[in-house]
Amino acid sequence: MATAKQKITLNASRDIPFNKLILSQANVRRIKNGQSIEDLAASIARRGLLQSLNVRPVLDGEHNETGMFEVPAGGRRYRALELLVRQKRMAKTEAVPCVVSDANSAVPIEEDSLAENFQREDLHPLDLFRAFQTLHDQGATHEEIAARFFVSATFVQQRLRLAKVSPKLLDIYEQDGMKLDQLMAYTVTDDHARQEQVWDMLQNSWSKEPHQIRRMLTETSIRASDRRALFVGVDAYVAAGGIVLRDLFEADDGGWLQDPALLDRLVSEKLRTSADEIAAEGWKWIVVDVDLPYGHAQGLRSLTGTFVDLTDDERTSREALRNEYEEIESQYGEAEELPDAVDRRLGEIEEALERIENRPMIYDPAEIPRAGVFVSINRDGDLVVDRGYVRSEDEAPEPLDGDGAEPEGETDSDDNDAEPRPVHRTTITIGAQPSEPDEEDYGDAIKPLPVRLVIDLTAHRTLALRNAVAANPHVAMTALLHRLVLDTFAHRCSSGCVEASVRHVYLTAQDADLKDSPSAKAVADRQEAWKADIPFGNDDALWTWLDDLDEASRLALLAHCVSFGINALYERINPYGAGVSQQGLEQRLREADRLALATGLDMVDAGWQPTVANYLGRVTKARILEAVREGVGERAAQLIDHLKKGEMAKEAERLLADSGWLPEPLRFADDEQPVAQPGDADGETEALPEFLAG
CATH class of the missing domain: 3.90.1530.30 (Conserved hypothetical protein from pyrococcus furiosus pfu- 392566-001, ParB domain)
Structure with missing residues (x-):
C-alpha cells in the first residue's frame, strides 16, 4: 500500500x-x-x-x-x-x-x-517600460515618476521612448529577437512603419549594428549640425512647424531635422532677405547659393577696397585687448594646461579682436554699379558676403579720345529740367550652379555615363594633374619644351613676344566638393605663397627678381605656372566647328594620360572616392552594382541589389570607401575594364576617345 x-x-x-x-x-x-x-x-x-x-x-x-x-x-x-x-x-x-x-x-x-x-528574478526591461508608460498615461509627469522611484527624469524619458517603439519590434525584443541597444536605436523616430521597414531590411543582413539602424532611420533627415540648420537656427525651424528627431541614448549633436523641404525654404528666404539688404548698397548683381562652386570668381576682376577707419573707442578697445592677451600669455606661457576660465577668456579676446579687424570695406562708388557680390554660407552656418567682382562684359568702355575727356556737349548738369537717370535694380540669382535633371533609371542595362558627369569627373582629374605637374619641375619643363618645339618646328601660331604662353584654363560650374579636394587646396596654397613673394606692378623689378632666384626656386615657379595650363577636361563636341574638335579632344586626353604616367598621378592617392554626390547618385542602378562588383566583389553587390536607387547609392558609398575603385574617366587608357560611351541625359550617345572607350 x-x-x-x-x-x-x-x-x-x-x-x-x-x-x-x-x-x-x-x-x-x-x-x-x-x-x-x-x-x-x-x-x-x-x-x-x-x-x-x-x-x-x-x-x-x-x-x-x-x-x-x-x-x-x-x-x-x-x-x-x-x-x-x-x-x-x-x-x-x-x-x-x-x-x-x-x-x-x-x-x-x-x-x-x-x-x-x-531565487529573486529581476523585472524584464520591457515590463519596466510598460509600467512607466501606464503611470504616464494616468497623468504622472516624467519628474513625478522619477521622484517616486528615485531615478533621473532622463532615465524615465528613455524608458517611455522605448515603450513607444513599434509593437511588432517590442514583441521581437521580448522573444530575444534583438538586443536592447538595437531597440534603443529605433527610438530616433516615432514612425512605426519606417521602424518596421528598416527591421525587415536588416533582419537577415550581416550588418545590423545600432549605428547602421540610426543611419537608415535618419537618412532622409538633416543633421542639426548641418550648415543650413546652423544658419536658420533649430528654434526658427521648430517655430515654422518642423520636427526634430532626438536620440536619448547617444550624443546626437542636436538631433536631426525631419523636414528638409521646410529647412531649404527657410534657408532660401533668409538668404533672399540678406541679398535684398546687400542690394541696397547699389551692386549690379548678387549670386546667392548655400555652397558656391569651385572657381566661381575666376575670370572676374576683384575690386580693391579700403577698410573703414577705426573709431577712437575701437582703437582703445583693441589696444586693451592686445595688452590683456599678452599679459595672460606671459603669465601662463609655461603652463601645460590653462585653467578653464583663462582659456575661455582668451577665446573671448580672440573673437573680439577678430570682430574689430574684420571691418567693412569701402569701394569706389563709381565701380559698385558695375560690380557684383557672392553670398554663401560657411561650414559654421555663418553668412559669407564676398563683395567687389566685375565681369568682363561690365568693364567700363575705353574713352574715345586720348585724354579721356567727355565728348563735347555731354556734361553733368544740375539743371532741374535734366532727364532723371534710370533707377538701377540689382539682379539677384539664387543658386549659382544650375541643377541637372534627374537621370532616368534604365533598370539592369549598363547605359552610357551622362556627359555632364564625365566632365565633372575629368575636372577632378585635371585639378589633381595640375597639382602633380606643379610638384614635378622636370615633367613641367618637358611639357613646356614640348609645346615650344611644336611651335618652333611645326610653325604653329601662338601669341606673345616669345611665341610661348600658358593659357589659364578655368574650371567653371563644377560640382561643389571640387573646391574642398586636397588638390584644390594644395594648388590654392601654392598660388598664395608665390603671390606673396612676387613683386607686381613693375616689369623691370619682376625681371630682376626672377633673374636673382636660385635654380630650384625658378624650376618650382616654372612648374607652378605651367600647371595652370593643364586641361584634361572632357567636352562635348560641337558639330558646327565651334569649340574643341573630336581630334583635338582625343589629343588632349592622350597627353593627359602621358602627363599622369610621367608624374605618377593616382586619383585614389589624390583623395578622390566615390560618393553619392560625385558619382553614385548620378548613375543608374546597374552602374552602381557594376561599381560595387568591381570594387568589392559579387557578394557585396548581391547584398544591395534589392534596394531602391537612393538607398543603394548610400550603401554603395559605404562599401566602396577605401576600396580604391575608380570610374572609367579617372582610369588610364590601357585599363582593360569595358566601358560604355557617355551620353546626354536624354539618351543621346556620343563617340568617346580611346581614353574612355577602353
Whole structure:
C-alpha cells in the first residue's frame, strides 16, 4: 500500500513590534548593491512595507524562546525601518509584518537568507517600460515618476521612448529577437512603419549594428549640425512647424531635422532677405547659393577696397585687448594646461579682436554699379558676403579720345529740367550652379555615363594633374619644351613676344566638393605663397627678381605656372566647328594620360572616392552594382541589389570607401575594364576617345 505524501505547512505570519527584531548575523548579503537605504526608507514611507520580513525566534541556552526575533532575510528592509525610527517618522513599537520560521527547523538559517536573494528574478526591461508608460498615461509627469522611484527624469524619458517603439519590434525584443541597444536605436523616430521597414531590411543582413539602424532611420533627415540648420537656427525651424528627431541614448549633436523641404525654404528666404539688404548698397548683381562652386570668381576682376577707419573707442578697445592677451600669455606661457576660465577668456579676446579687424570695406562708388557680390554660407552656418567682382562684359568702355575727356556737349548738369537717370535694380540669382535633371533609371542595362558627369569627373582629374605637374619641375619643363618645339618646328601660331604662353584654363560650374579636394587646396596654397613673394606692378623689378632666384626656386615657379595650363577636361563636341574638335579632344586626353604616367598621378592617392554626390547618385542602378562588383566583389553587390536607387547609392558609398575603385574617366587608357560611351541625359550617345572607350 502506497504511503501518502506529507503535505507542506507554510510558516505563519504575524505582526511583531519593531523593537523586538534584531538583524541576524547569518544574512548572506554583505556588499551594498542597488537602491540605497535612504531611497528604500522613502519608498516605505510612501507605500508602506510591501514585503514581509522573514524572522526566526531567538532561543536561550535551554532552547526556550526569548520573545526576540532575528531577521536573516530582509536586512535592507530592516535597516530602512531602523532609519525611519531614528528619523522619528515611525514608532519603535510599530508592528511589522513578519513570516515566522520554526526556530528548530532543520533548514540552516543562512539558507533562508540565500534562498530569498538567489531565487529573486529581476523585472524584464520591457515590463519596466510598460509600467512607466501606464503611470504616464494616468497623468504622472516624467519628474513625478522619477521622484517616486528615485531615478533621473532622463532615465524615465528613455524608458517611455522605448515603450513607444513599434509593437511588432517590442514583441521581437521580448522573444530575444534583438538586443536592447538595437531597440534603443529605433527610438530616433516615432514612425512605426519606417521602424518596421528598416527591421525587415536588416533582419537577415550581416550588418545590423545600432549605428547602421540610426543611419537608415535618419537618412532622409538633416543633421542639426548641418550648415543650413546652423544658419536658420533649430528654434526658427521648430517655430515654422518642423520636427526634430532626438536620440536619448547617444550624443546626437542636436538631433536631426525631419523636414528638409521646410529647412531649404527657410534657408532660401533668409538668404533672399540678406541679398535684398546687400542690394541696397547699389551692386549690379548678387549670386546667392548655400555652397558656391569651385572657381566661381575666376575670370572676374576683384575690386580693391579700403577698410573703414577705426573709431577712437575701437582703437582703445583693441589696444586693451592686445595688452590683456599678452599679459595672460606671459603669465601662463609655461603652463601645460590653462585653467578653464583663462582659456575661455582668451577665446573671448580672440573673437573680439577678430570682430574689430574684420571691418567693412569701402569701394569706389563709381565701380559698385558695375560690380557684383557672392553670398554663401560657411561650414559654421555663418553668412559669407564676398563683395567687389566685375565681369568682363561690365568693364567700363575705353574713352574715345586720348585724354579721356567727355565728348563735347555731354556734361553733368544740375539743371532741374535734366532727364532723371534710370533707377538701377540689382539682379539677384539664387543658386549659382544650375541643377541637372534627374537621370532616368534604365533598370539592369549598363547605359552610357551622362556627359555632364564625365566632365565633372575629368575636372577632378585635371585639378589633381595640375597639382602633380606643379610638384614635378622636370615633367613641367618637358611639357613646356614640348609645346615650344611644336611651335618652333611645326610653325604653329601662338601669341606673345616669345611665341610661348600658358593659357589659364578655368574650371567653371563644377560640382561643389571640387573646391574642398586636397588638390584644390594644395594648388590654392601654392598660388598664395608665390603671390606673396612676387613683386607686381613693375616689369623691370619682376625681371630682376626672377633673374636673382636660385635654380630650384625658378624650376618650382616654372612648374607652378605651367600647371595652370593643364586641361584634361572632357567636352562635348560641337558639330558646327565651334569649340574643341573630336581630334583635338582625343589629343588632349592622350597627353593627359602621358602627363599622369610621367608624374605618377593616382586619383585614389589624390583623395578622390566615390560618393553619392560625385558619382553614385548620378548613375543608374546597374552602374552602381557594376561599381560595387568591381570594387568589392559579387557578394557585396548581391547584398544591395534589392534596394531602391537612393538607398543603394548610400550603401554603395559605404562599401566602396577605401576600396580604391575608380570610374572609367579617372582610369588610364590601357585599363582593360569595358566601358560604355557617355551620353546626354536624354539618351543621346556620343563617340568617346580611346581614353574612355577602353
